[in-house]
Structures are given as structure tokens and as C-alpha cells.
Amino acid sequence: MNDDEMKANIFGSLFLVANRLQVLGDQIDAQVSTKQWLLLAVLLSCENQRCSLTELSKKIGSSRQNIKKMALILEKRGFLKLTRSDEDKRTVLLQPTQACLSHLKTREKNEIAFVESFFTGFDTEKLMVMQESISQWMKNLARMEDTYGEEE
Template sequence: MNQMDKQAYIFGGVLALANRLQALGDKLDEHITLKQWLFIAVIFKSEHASPTISEVAELIGYSRQNVKKMAVALEKRGFVSLMKDEHDARIFRIHLTPKCAVYFQTRAEKEGQFMKHLFEGFSEERTDALYKGIMQLAENINLMESRQHETEKE
């Protein structure tokens, strides 16, 4: 397989694996989807204790409207709370609730097993190489998005 064929395979493979991973992850827990898990994980790992809807949208790569919709759904279930920013009432900040923390503590072992099985057979070198490859793809996507935004402004 030549370089172009490998790149095409990786591109298609990433898309297909993302769909399969989402289906697997959704079966992990009947109460929360994989996309909701990612949403909560991003907030938990965020530099800000309570990121804005726009900040979460940018980190995940979802539209602001999709993040708001997900936040409202999770708020109804008691996992997050939406609060207006102290300085700008147009901005909503997302806070994880104590219920969310407790819930995710109860599923920590299940998540650990999921990750263990997902990366079974991966050496440290293979994990490092995949990590570096994904980071490079993310950087390239960021550059492509920046160029696209510049083109749209013209």
C-alpha cells in the first residue's frame, strides 16, 4: 500500500472507528451516552472551573447549539447546572454537580475495564506513536479550520 492509500485508509478508519466506538461506549452505561461522557470529561478537565458553552463547543468540536442542547438535557438529569456569568448575563457557564461526581465515581471501575480492553495489546511505544499521530492530526485540523475561517472572511 502506498502513502496515499494508507492516508485514505486512516481517514476512513478514523471515521468508522469513531462510529463503532460511540456504539460500544453507548452500551457501557444506559444512563449516559459516550458524547455526554465526553462533554462531562471536557468540563472536568477544563482549565476553567466552569467553562462557557462556547468554550466547551470549541474544545469538543460541536456547534454551540448542540452543546447548549446537551447541557440542558444533562441539567434536567442533575449532572450539570447552567449559570449566567457574573460579568456578562449573555454568557452561560457550565458547572458539574455533586451528583455528577458521585455518579462517575460509581462507574470508575467499569470505565477502567473499558479502557483496558480497548487498548489491549498496545505497547507503550505503540500508544506513544498513536498519541503523537492523533495530536498531529488535531494540529492539522486546527490549521485547516483557521484557513477556512480566513477564506470565509474574504
């Protein structure tokens, strides 16, 4: 297989891996999908576990509308609190509730087992190469977003 064929194979495989990972991940928890879990994980990494819809959408790489849709679902389930910013009433802030934090704690062991199983067969060297590769892809994507990204 030449370089172009390998690139095409890897490129297509990324989508297959992502889709299969999402389907499996969604089976871990009936209350929180994989994409909702990612939203919560990114939110928990924000300062004071509080972030705006716009900031979250940029960090996750999804549209503001998709983030808002997920946030409203999570709010209905009692996992998020959505409020307006005191400084700018147009800004919607998201914050996890205590119920959310408690729920995430209950699934922690399953998450750890899931990730460990996903990385079976990866030694430190493979993990380092994978981490470097993903880091390079993220840099490339940031550059490409400047070129191909939608005008706002």
C-alpha cells in the same frame, strides 16, 4: 498499498472506529452517552470545574448548539447546573452537580476496564507513535480550521 491508498484507508477507518467506539461506549451507562461523558470530562478539566458553553464548544470541537442541547439534557437529569455569568448575562456557565460527580464515580471501574480492553495489544512504543500521530493530526486540524472553518 501505496501512500495515497493507505491515507484513504486510515481516513475512512477513523470514522468507523469513532462510530463503533461511540456505540460501545454508549452501552456502559444508560444515563450518560459517550458524547455527554466527553462534555463532562472536558468540563471537569476546566478551572474550578466551570466553563461557558462557548468555551466548551471550542474545546470539544462541536457547535455551541450541540453542546447546549447536551447540557440541557444533562441539566434535566440533575448532572449539570446552568447559570448566567455575573460579568456577562449572555454567557451561560456550566458546572457539574454533586449528583454528577457521584454518578461518574460509580462508573469509574467500568471506564477503566473499557479503555484497557480498547488498548489491548498496544505496547508503549505503539502508544507513543499513536500519541505523536494524534498530536500531529490535532495540529493539522487547527491549521485546516483556519483555512476551511466557518466564518462567525
